[in-house]
Amino acid sequence: MAGDKTYVDISRAKCEQRERLIRDEWKISPKLKLGHNVLEVPKICGILTEREIAITGDNDAVDIIEKIRSQAFTAEEVTLAFCKRAAIAQQLTNCLTEICFEDAIERARQLDQDRVANPSAPWKPLHGLPISLKDSFNVPGLDSTIGMTYFANKPAEEYSALPRLLLDLGAVLYCKTNVPQTMMTADSDNNVWGRTLNPSNLKLTAGGSSGGEGSLVAMRGSVLGIGTDIAGSIRIPAICNGIYSARPSSGIVPFAGQQSPEVPGMPGIEVVAGPMATSSRACSYFMKTIMTAQAWRYDSSCLHLRWTGEQSKRKPRIGVVLDDGLYTPFPPVRRAIREAAQKLRSAGIDIVELRLPHVAEALGITFGMFALDGCKFVQNLINEGNEPQVESVKRVNLASIPASSLADYMRLNDRRHQLQDIYHKFWIENQLDAIMLPPAPQTATRFDEWGPVSYTALWNFLDYPAIIIPTGRVRESDVADGEDSALYGEADLNNYKLYDSPETYQDAPLTVQIVGMRQEDEALAGVVEFVDNILNRS
């Protein structure tokens, strides 16, 4: 309980505390003029040195690790550079929640000294790499509010499984990132920390629920962050911010010990943790590292799947899905998937155009499973925190959601297995190595307008791994076309109409989604490397 303090008081105190954890010399001059797109501000705001601009701007996570190993960089200067750039990102987009920059810099210095003391020790796979974490991960001494007043000023006492593992692998933890109130919407806005903005266009949503991560990585205040995903929460911020991200198959990346808005013991769709990064190989490297590290030692629910190192060298066969039969993609999203398919075709990839079966039914089961307790648990958290619902949560209309019985759940579960079976056969019969499809019908939208999640949530329902690859941005030529283009009824039309002009969506990133078979995350990483090379480096 919050005692005498209102949620506004609590928020003010938390935000002031966060402000104090940014060094004065890292503060952006209030005189700096900002446009709608602030991605280049770190280079021009005068806070970063040229070397720091290069460290943070020109290297992905794999480069950073390699250059620390080759002594081109020290862990300390890398960490300092990312703390500074994260501080800049925070001031521009409000992407952070808890900050531990000074501890991070001290740890990095210690890692450097450990190397000097033990120059022949084997390198830990993440030695010296700063990794940012979604707010839901527990780090001792820091709150995990997940955007809810109820959880404010209740610092964690133990690490969640994944941060504990990352530290043991040599990583440096330096900040946590913002989420929506409840983590159940795609707009990272809440009454504790406020709203995270999209650095590509400050008038558009940063997405969610891992929206702070998306914004921070787009600003290159982080080159590797960790999000979580139950319906698209790793991928939607990647779509909105134009970064890479991977929703792994469930049970691979340790998830245990996080703050959760979900009633304990709830069965259904598996929520997973996964990487958000500036390159596809950073996502792969993360997955390889986790799958080589006996991650199950840190989380008893982890599967004992291992990275084999035996990736296929042949050209993949890829199913292309232009839309999901429920929601018509915005004109620039249609362009993005068509251009991507054309590039793959031109590169000689074996492409087969597919329609996805049973999407509406799968989505219905998914939403039924999300709300088994009628969302009573999360409503209690809001009520106990004495705070109002933010706009995107209001739109969910939590109070209207009915609870399910055990018999209801069994019916949903049985039918889920049947549909998983149908998709399994669909995959095998089409001899697929991957499916490429839009990751959403929309780009980043205006605030609180994020709509359908069918393109992302389907893969949570099936538990298939899915990776976002950025491919470009909205252009002036992506004109809004007539409402006749919306093919699938009223809900589709309402979403489609949101795309009113390319000006509204200026600089909004475009992305594609590449999906693999369940638990074939390693094989998918191989396909994505291949596809990313064709889409972005050829």
Added chain:
Amino acid sequence: MAGDKTYVDISRAKCEQRERLIRDEWKISPKLKLGHNVLEVPKICGILTEREIAITGDNDAVDIIEKIRSQAFTAEEVTLAFCKRAAIAQQLTNCLTEICFEDAIERARQLDQDRVANPSAPWKPLHGLPISLKDSFNVPGLDSTIGMTYFANKPAEEYSALPRLLLDLGAVLYCKTNVPQTMMTADSDNNVWGRTLNPSNLKLTAGGSSGGEGSLVAMRGSVLGIGTDIAGSIRIPAICNGIYSARPSSGIVPFAGQQSPEVPGMPGIEVVAGPMATSSRACSYFMKTIMTAQAWRYDSSCLHLRWTGEQSKRKPRIGVVLDDGLYTPFPPVRRAIREAAQKLRSAGIDIVELRLPHVAEALGITFGMFALDGCKFVQNLINEGNEPQVESVKRVNLASIPASSLADYMRLNDRRHQLQDIYHKFWIENQLDAIMLPPAPQTATRFDEWGPVSYTALWNFLDYPAIIIPTGRVRESDVADGEDSALYGEADLNNYKLYDSPETYQDAPLTVQIVGMRQEDEALAGVVEFVDNILNRS
């Protein structure tokens, strides 16, 4: 519905049909005198040739496969020999349900011809090996009654996933084996096929629910059969019949497409399929074969775990548990576990004596999860079949079991995860490679007296793999001691008192259970090979 026919009529017709599928020349002379132990009858009944006695009696599944490859045996003669020995076993113990001997012999002949036609084709891993199946597996044209009148005369139209895979791997399917009515007890007795007997002592139970398999393998009417296990149903028949068997971690061996007494979509304890065999290496070979065969292609719920071939060569560290703190093992069972521990110690194995935490609570959750629907689904099946409950089902008192709510289930599930976590830490902190413990407090009991399943069901609750190794038999020196030996209260005492004298339990097999960490089935196979060598071949 059974129409005008009573369950007795239906049973008579099914049993006569089964009788007709055994060739006349394979029928045992009614003049043959039988003792309590019929294990040697196949050698003396005059039905098998010397060569057939040798094929079935002196070879495990791996030998059979190797000798077919080296052309020492043909698939056809092997199959014929096992059909004959299974027919003998059936006449002595009533272990079979559906029989397809003639199709099996024809398939084996075809496999032999295929080799002649394609002598350089790669060998399929199970080429020519006869494999028996628990009745719950569907094979087109055969019933899967699972001991229930309701399912009689409704032949399957499709293969379950596992038999389909086994055929693709070259196996020969020749019979299915008996189970209890409902598959929910440990006495393989039902109103369709009657009771399966224990060939070591016809007055003792063959166990269940895979009791037909246990009896058949003990008779060497099969050297590799497939059972299923949700509380011990693979292991209890192995305990009763003195054979090897493995309950794998869930999700490894394809389970899909079986006849089930469980309401569809029910969550909770995972039921698994696994091998029952005459050697530990046959169990390992089966697991290796399945884990190398992309078994997930046959069952969309299978995990993508692979056999690595990288088994540890060091001596394992083994936790020894003398009892589970709930039920006192019978005197011969105490002797068996102590002698086994002593042999391991003498062989220089690192042994640590352990007490298991939270067994009673784990067992309570397990039973709660078994009965989420108040067992209404299975009671309906019994009622629809117009048949009475058999004695062991009556003892369960199905009608008294309350149904759970979804909130109840979530509490059980949450606490299950907590206990799984506690055991996970327990395992890691004790640096265990395996735990050795009694597989039950009792040996094979008299009919319908099988009692506690805490020693087996705990590992279903935790989803740890568990393997049964036979070590000996009850001896005259295993005298019944006083009731003071029962340490854990009334339920314990009631079970303990069942051991009234070694004469009652004459020739009852003794076994130990070796448990591995979840999904470390390959590592466990290595430990078991090691332990089995010490216990049985040194």
